[in-house]
Amino acid sequence: MRGVMLYGPGDVRVEDRPEPAIQGPTDAIVRLAATCICGSDLWPYRGIDTFDLPVPFGHEYAGTVEEVGSEVRTVRPGQFVIGSFFASDNTCEICRAGYQSSCVHRQGVGGAQAQRMRVPLADGTLVATPEAPSEDLVPSLLAASDVLGTGWFAAVAAEAGPGKTVAVVGDGAVGLLGVLAANQLGAERVIAMSRHDTRQKLALDFGATDIVTERGDDGVERVKDLTNGLGAHSVIEAVGTQESMMQAIRCTRPGGHVGYVGVAHGVELPGRELFFSHVHLHGGPAPVRRFLPELIELIYARRVDPGRVFDLELPLDQAAEGYRAMDERRAIKALLWP
Numbered sequence: 001m002r003g004v005m006l007y008g009p010g011d012v013r014v015e016d017r018p019e020p021a022i023q024g025p026t027d028a029i030v031r032l033a034a035t036c037i038c039g040s041d042l043w044p045y046r047g048i049d050t051f052d053l054p055v056p057f058g059h060e061y062a063g064t065v066e067e068v069g070s071e072v073r074t075v076r077p078g079q080f081v082i083g084s085f086f087a088s089d090n091t092c093e094i095c096r097a098g099y100q101s102s103c104v105h106r107q108g109v110g111g112a113q114a115q116r117m118r119v120p121l122a123d124g125t126l127v128a129t130p131e132a133p134s135e136d137l138v139p140s141l142l143a144a145s146d147v148l149g150t151g152w153f154a155a156v157a158a159e160a161g162p163g164k165t166v167a168v169v170g171d172g173a174v175g176l177l178g179v180l181a182a183n184q185l186g187a188e189r190v191i192a193m194s195r196h197d198t199r200q201k202l203a204l205d206f207g208a209t210d211i212v213t214e215r216g217d218d219g220v221e222r223v224k225d226l227t228n229g230l231g232a233h234s235v236i237e238a239v240g241t242q243e244s245m246m247q248a249i250r251c252t253r254p255g256g257h258v259g260y261v262g263v264a265h266g267v268e269l270p271g272r273e274l275f276f277s278h279v280h281l282h283g284g285p286a287p288v289r290r291f292l293p294e295l296i297e298l299i300y301a302r303r304v305d306p307g308r309v310f311d312l313e314l315p316l317d318q319a320a321e322g323y324r325a326m327d328e329r330r331a332i333k334a335l336l337w338p
């Protein structure tokens with residue numbers, strides 16, 4: 001089968017790889033209907049994150065179950081399923097509290113930029129759709145695997161809801177879907193922070209009511225201008241840098257909530273400023289599994305169209321071009337058809 005390997009900074013290759021096989025009794029083998037490139041894949045692509053290379057790449061997936069291990073009970077071959085980047089048993093105390101991405105048995109799921117993949121803890125990890133989806137729903141179901149689930153968690157962690165003003169720091173796919181989530185959760189006002197025309201337009205389509213083009217301290221001032229000098233009730237942080245995290249904290253009113261989902265790189269919080277801010281911080285790797293049943297329902301009912309974040313679609317064999325386009329910010333998010 002064909003699959004993406006990361007060899008080093010800027011060096012992505014699509015190669016013939018061994019077919020995945022059942023290794024443990026809780027495994028499932030999934031044939032991908034579609035896969036994609038994540039903003040977080042750009043950290044290692046840019047050489048900022050380092051690990052042993054080459055490595056099979058990708059962690060967003062939706063597709064059809066082909067085979068299951070001997071202990072798999074609820075997932076069956078032929079079902080269309082979606083899972084997340086951490087496999088979870090969905091039964092431990094942490095999972096039952098809604099934090100499946102910190103499951104006591106969690107395992108990373110990788111190698112999703114391929115024609116087939118192995119998913120461990122299949123019963124706890126995979127959620128089947130009510131029926132095989134029509135092809136036009138596949139991009140949205142794939143988005144639920146990570147970016148929609150992550151944007152949704154950020155909005156929930158930021159306590160977005162009726163009567164709230166929500167500000168969103170970051171105009172990548174997660175930030176844009178944080179806008180969608182805040183809107184779906186009933187936020188009164190959603191301020192998207194973006195300086196890019198096409199991203200601003202998508203944010204407005206997803207329910208943003210205001211656009212702020214400034215960033216850093218100027219961006220904070222603009223959000224305060226829009227909120228009677230108080231700051232937003234809820235702020236989504238979807239970047240992961242020192243600047244974006246401080247922008248998020250400073251955009252938040254006393255008593256407000258920051259939902260942070262950008263993978264932190266070099267972020268150090270100043271204790272004294274945090275102490276006097278009176279801001280709640282809640283975030284981390286999104287427990288996408290918690291939200292999947294609800295998100296699948298919304299997508300099947302065609303009440304949301306998160307697949308619109310894919311503004312570039314390529315055959316899997318052209319994955320390298322997808323990485324380049326996202327790295328150069330020519331594309332918001334690239335979908336790969338296996």
Ligand SMILES: [Zn+2]
Pocket residue numbers: 088089090091092093094095096100102103104105106
């Ligand atoms: Zn668990």
